[in-house]
Amino acid sequence: MTYHEKRSVVHILSTIALTATYFPYVMNNYMTPGMNTEEILIFWSKAILVLIPVTIVVKIVIMILFSIFNAVATREELPKTDERDRLIELKASRNSQIAFGLGFVGALAAIALGNSVTIMFVFMIGAGVFSEVIDHLSQIYYYRSGV
Numbered sequence: 001m002t003y004h005e006k007r008s009v010v011h012i013l014s015t016i017a018l019t020a021t022y023f024p025y026v027m028n029n030y031m032t033p034g035m036n037t038e039e040i041l042i043f044w045s046k047a048i049l050v051l052i053p054v055t056i057v058v059k060i061v062i063m064i065l066f067s068i069f070n071a072v073a074t075r076e077e078l079p080k081t082d083e084r085d086r087l088i089e090l091k092a093s094r095n096s097q098i099a100f101g102l103g104f105v106g107a108l109a110a111i112a113l114g115n116s117v118t119i120m121f122v123f124m125i126g127a128g129v130f131s132e133v134i135d136h137l138s139q140i141y142y143y144r145s146g147v
Helices: 003-030 037-074 083-112 117-145
Strands: none
Touching: 003 037, 003 117, 037 117, 083 117
């Protein structure tokens, strides 16, 4: 497995692990039954606004640790980024944007069908996680199959 493939696997696992630990914690500790729509909107806004910097910091730490462990284990320097890497990132980003767009439409459809605001936010967060997973799975695919 190349460095880029390993990095993508680490990204996927960290995204899933972070989301799977953060949201159950927030839902169990801060969401109360019987909240009205305004309170639910405030709750989800705060939860997502806290998630963004937490995700950034945790991913930076994880990627630094991954780079250190990978360098120690393989005794290789970080590979340089070339045009092929950029093309793979662009194609994977396109796939990710399509996946998020579909999730966004799903969130709007959930509201249009009369579901609660919480369902919409779950769709949105799920779309974000799914799109990031699609991004990195696409990178793995493109690195293995060639562009």
